[in-house]
Amino acid sequence: MFCSAMARWLAPSGVVGVDASLPMLTQAQRLNSHPAVHYLAGTAEAVPTRSDLFDLAVLSRVIHHLPDRVRVARELARILKPGGVTVIRTTFRERLDARVYDYWPRLRELDEQRFPSQPEVLEDFAAAGFTARTVTSFARPVTASLRDYHARMRSQPQSKFTQLTVAEFREGLRRLQSDAQDEPTTCPVPVTERYDIAVLSSS
Numbered sequence: 001m002f003c004s005a006m007a008r009w010l011a012p013s014g015v016v017g018v019d020a021s022l023p024m025l026t027q028a029q030r031l032n033s034h035p036a037v038h039y040l041a042g043t044a045e046a047v048p049t050r051s052d053l054f055d056l057a058v059l060s061r062v063i064h065h066l067p068d069r070v071r072v073a074r075e076l077a078r079i080l081k082p083g084g085v086t087v088i089r090t091t092f093r094e095r096l097d098a099r100v101y102d103y104w105p106r107l108r109e110l111d112e113q114r115f116p117s118q119p120e121v122l123e124d125f126a127a128a129g130f131t132a133r134t135v136t137s138f139a140r141p142v143t144a145s146l147r148d149y150h151a152r153m154r155s156q157p158q159s160k161f162t163q164l165t166v167a168e169f170r171e172g173l174r175r176l177q178s179d180a181q182d183e184p185t186t187c188p189v190p191v192t193e194r195y196d197i198a199v200l201s202s203s
Helices: 002-009 022-031 069-079 107-114 119-127 146-153 159-163 166-182
Strands: 015-019 037-041 054-061 080-090 131-143 191-201
Touching: 002 015, 002 037, 002 054, 015 022, 022 037, 022 080, 054 069, 054 131, 069 080, 069 119, 080 119, 107 159, 119 131, 131 146, 146 191
Parallel strands: 015 037, 054 080
Antiparallel strands: 080 191, 131 191
């Protein structure tokens, strides 16, 4: 989605989307094709392009999957032009406050182990020559009401739900359904999700 969006909104000479999963690349090509976008098999630690090529690199909701962040940062420094920018979209460990944890508290415990903190990420990228420009934290609506949120959660839309037992998931869903039914239909409260956006410049 981000590749095709950047191609439309920024009108660059080219956008490259990199993923280690061939099925994901096939899906991206099928659903988000654009004449300026090219999808390549690769990893954040080994981007299959030449050096000093890009003005911008975007890591969206992926930094917690990358155990060697310093190596990733060095690779991004390699492929970016001098002064190029890396944007990291994530939720830092210290700001894990999603509504999902109210109903499945063990997911918070798991995410606290998986998601890095802001200082950890900035330190790792600084080691590769990056300078932090800004870090912005904000909450955006994901559903218009708790009822809509319940309908979404019934399908276990996030992969981390597979780490719960069937009993844990059902109990959390039961409590969510109860709260959703008690929510006044005249004044529903949107359910939000937090994102942190770190913008870093390469040297």
